[in-house]
Amino acid sequence: MVKYTIKRLVMIxxxxxxxxxxxxxxxxxxxxSSMTQLRIYGGGDMLDRVFERFKxxxxxxxxxxxxxxxxxxxxxxxxxxATRLRLIGELDYRVKNTMLLLxxxxxxxxxxxxxxxxxxxxxxxxxxxxxxxxxxxxxxxxPSYSMAIAVTLILAVYLRxxxxxxxxxxxxxxxxxxxxxxxxxxxxxxxxxRASMIEELEQPYITALRSKGxxxxxxxxxxxxxxxxxxxxxxxxxxxxxxLCGTFVVEHFFNVPGLGSYMLRSVGSRSHLEILGCTIIxxxxxxxxNVLTDVLYSxxxxxxxxxxxxxxxRMRLPPVVPANVRKEAAE
Amino acid sequence: xxxxxSSASSVGSAVAASDHIASPAGNHWVEGLRRLGKNKVxxxxxxxxxxxxxxxxxxxxxxxxxxxxxxxxxxLEPPSLNHLLGTDNLGRDVFSRLLYGGRITLRIAVTTAIxxxxxxxxxxxxxxYFGGRLDALVSxxxxxxxxxxxxxxxxxxxxxLGWGRGNFMYAMxxxxxxxxxxxxRASVMNIIGREYIEAARALGVSHKMIMLRxxxxxxxxxxIVRFTTGVAEALLxxxxxxxxxxxxxxxxxxxxxxxxxxxxxxxxxxxxxxxxCVLIAVTVISLSLFGDGLRDALDPRDGRV
Numbered sequence: 001m002v003k004y005t006i007k008r009l010v011m012i013x014x015x016x017x018x019x020x021x022x023x024x025x026x027x028x029x030x031x032x033s034s035m036t037q038l039r040i041y042g043g044g045d046m047l048d049r050v051f052e053r054f055k056x057x058x059x060x061x062x063x064x065x066x067x068x069x070x071x072x073x074x075x076x077x078x079x080x081x082a083t084r085l086r087l088i089g090e091l092d093y094r095v096k097n098t099m100l101l102l103x104x105x106x107x108x109x110x111x112x113x114x115x116x117x118x119x120x121x122x123x124x125x126x127x128x129x130x131x132x133x134x135x136x137x138x139x140x141x142x143p144s145y146s147m148a149i150a151v152t153l154i155l156a157v158y159l160r161x162x163x164x165x166x167x168x169x170x171x172x173x174x175x176x177x178x179x180x181x182x183x184x185x186x187x188x189x190x191x192x193x194r195a196s197m198i199e200e201l202e203q204p205y206i207t208a209l210r211s212k213g214x215x216x217x218x219x220x221x222x223x224x225x226x227x228x229x230x231x232x233x234x235x236x237x238x239x240x241x242x243x244l245c246g247t248f249v250v251e252h253f254f255n256v257p258g259l260g261s262y263m264l265r266s267v268g269s270r271s272h273l274e275i276l277g278c279t280i281i282x283x284x285x286x287x288x289x290n291v292l293t294d295v296l297y298s299x300x301x302x303x304x305x306x307x308x309x310x311x312x313x314r315m316r317l318p319p320v321v322p323a324n325v326r327k328e329a330a331e
Numbered sequence: 332x333x334x335x336x337s338s339a340s341s342v343g344s345a346v347a348a349s350d351h352i353a354s355p356a357g358n359h360w361v362e363g364l365r366r367l368g369k370n371k372v373x374x375x376x377x378x379x380x381x382x383x384x385x386x387x388x389x390x391x392x393x394x395x396x397x398x399x400x401x402x403x404x405x406x407l408e409p410p411s412l413n414h415l416l417g418t419d420n421l422g423r424d425v426f427s428r429l430l431y432g433g434r435i436t437l438r439i440a441v442t443t444a445i446x447x448x449x450x451x452x453x454x455x456x457x458x459x460y461f462g463g464r465l466d467a468l469v470s471x472x473x474x475x476x477x478x479x480x481x482x483x484x485x486x487x488x489x490x491x492l493g494w495g496r497g498n499f500m501y502a503m504x505x506x507x508x509x510x511x512x513x514x515x516r517a518s519v520m521n522i523i524g525r526e527y528i529e530a531a532r533a534l535g536v537s538h539k540m541i542m543l544r545x546x547x548x549x550x551x552x553x554x555i556v557r558f559t560t561g562v563a564e565a566l567l568x569x570x571x572x573x574x575x576x577x578x579x580x581x582x583x584x585x586x587x588x589x590x591x592x593x594x595x596x597x598x599x600x601x602x603x604x605x606x607x608c609v610l611i612a613v614t615v616i617s618l619s620l621f622g623d624g625l626r627d628a629l630d631p632r633d634g635r636v
Contacts (some may be wrong), residue, residue: 015475023487023491026487026491026492027490027491135499137619137620138612138616139617140619141567141611141612141614141615141616141619142556142608142611142612143567143570143574143587143608143611145571145574145587145590145591146590146608146611149594149597149604149608150591153597157598162369183527237478238478241478241479241480242480244480244482244483245480245482245483245571248482248483248486248571248575249571249574249575250425251342252575263486264486264575264577267486267489267490267577270490275487275490278484279487282480282483283479286478286479286480290478298411
């Protein structure tokens with residue numbers, strides 16, 4: 001198991017290299033850089049010096065390899081085109097905020113969403129289930145910016161619990177972004193765990209446990225819940241991607257100094273290095289959380305644990321039709 | 332050779348005849364539609380969506396106001412007979428902006444879902460049917476693209492390829508393909524071992540015909556259900572991108588962009604924000620409830636209906 005985890009974590013490095021290569025190709029081949037502008041409008045001695053200074057005349061692969069080397073070995077993402085400061089300082093500060101939002105989002109989603117789903121499943125088709133269903137349907141259909149507006153209006157304007165605008169030095173400032181981010185995730189996890197719990201409660205082994213005379217609580221929370229959580233855990237990767245999407249909107253709306261708002265700003269000012277840095281870090285976050293999800297999944301699902309302990313890492317699919325038969329069928 | 336040919340054709344005609352007797356063509360579709368009609372919620376949702384869709388598509392007929400005309404004398408007007416939903420901060424008619432905005436939003440959402448479904452079929456069908464090396468090549472790529480958040484993908488693609496509705500839609504399609512392709516691949520693998528596929532193969536039906544006729548017919552219900560969810564998802568993504576100011580350029584109204592441009596006036600004219608939000612939510616909810624109804628109606632496994 002440990003070996004598998006390490007293997008998967010090491011695999012992140014080639015994935016990162018490929019991601020950087022794709023981004024580099026896209027930016028290099030299609031998007032024009034500020035250097036192209038200089039070549040058109042500038043000229044003479046100054047142009048040569050600028051090219052020398054930014055090493056702009058080097059070919060694509062030299063640039064790519066130097067960038068990858070700097071990022072992976074020195075964690076150096078280059079300098080900001082606007083301030084000439086090292087990007088890593090800015091990214092470091094912003095990644096902490098985004099990670100904080102993501103972590104509380106995932107935590108709140110699981111802690112509130114799963115119990116809601118379980119309660120709804122146990123009381124299937126009763127009033128409480130209906131209410132939870134309607135609320136989660138509404139929450140999953142309302143776009144996150146509308147939710148942000150509603151949360152601000154309710155908490156800051158009508159109830160006056162929190163200030164509308166506040167500096168991000170104060171921890172109070174993170175409350176509204178966190179709530180907004182969690183609501184969408186809670187809705188989807190509640191729906192998913194409800195469906196999976198209902199399916200589990202219809203299994204014959206539950207009837208067997210009930211007829212054995214076990215208490216209803218034991219049947220539900222000790223036996224059914226354990227199995228119902230397996231598909232929920234396998235969807236954690238998707239949940240994190242969904243929440244990461246949410247951070248863009250939430251950070252943009254509440255002006256949180258995070259990766260999403262930085263990226264949106266950099267897109268506006270066409271700063272390549274900032275975009276590259278943000279994208280690489282987000283991909284890394286996703287890759288690491290995906291590995292962790294897979295490991296967690298294999299821990300709770302004995303079938304998968306068995307498969308990996310035998311040493312085969314890929315699911316073998318049943319042979320469709322032998323090749324010779326297929327050839328005959330084609331003739 | 333001619334002997335084999337004639338026997339094959341006679342078997343073929345026999346199959347066609349038995350096919351005809353056993354299940355008249357399109358029977359289970361009619362059956363599904365009948366079940367769908369009995370589901371009141373799904374029917375109502377379907378008509379709500381159709382009304383919104385048609386209203387947006389026939390926007391020029393319905394409203395007399397132009398969505399770009401600025402009128403400084405009529406800023407933030409309350410709803411009246413002249414301006415059905417009032418005017419925004421620049422004196423533009425909100426009702427016509429919503430309808431014209433819906434044209435953009437719905438068109439992008441539906442086109443994205445159609446393209447993604449078509450390409451997802453083109454990728455998922457062979458990958459699931461042939462399996463083996465092709466599948467080993469395609470699946471990891473699908474998993475990789477599928478694990479990237481949609482917004483990140485759209486932003487990077489837009490940034491690299493340049494702004495514009497076309498690039499915006501390509502990026503949305505790329506982001507939506509994996510879900511369709513994976514669903515189709517999984518459903519194909521589910522039915523590939525069934526007897527009727529084996530029978531078709533034994534009769535010498537070509538791979539293309541098996542895929543298009545026998546397999547497609549059987550995974551079509553799942554594909555249709557996924558399509559309605561796909562439209563809802565694309566619609567939400569589209570409005571979020573519009574809100575963030577990516578993909579659609581300002582004079583063009585887009586539901587998300589309308590919310591963004593009016594949200595500063597929420598205290599003075601709350602209806603300017605509430606109505607677009609409600610409209611988006613109603614469209615998405617009607618699509619997803621209709622999708623649920625479709626799934627229940629077309630999926631004969633549950634004996635619920």
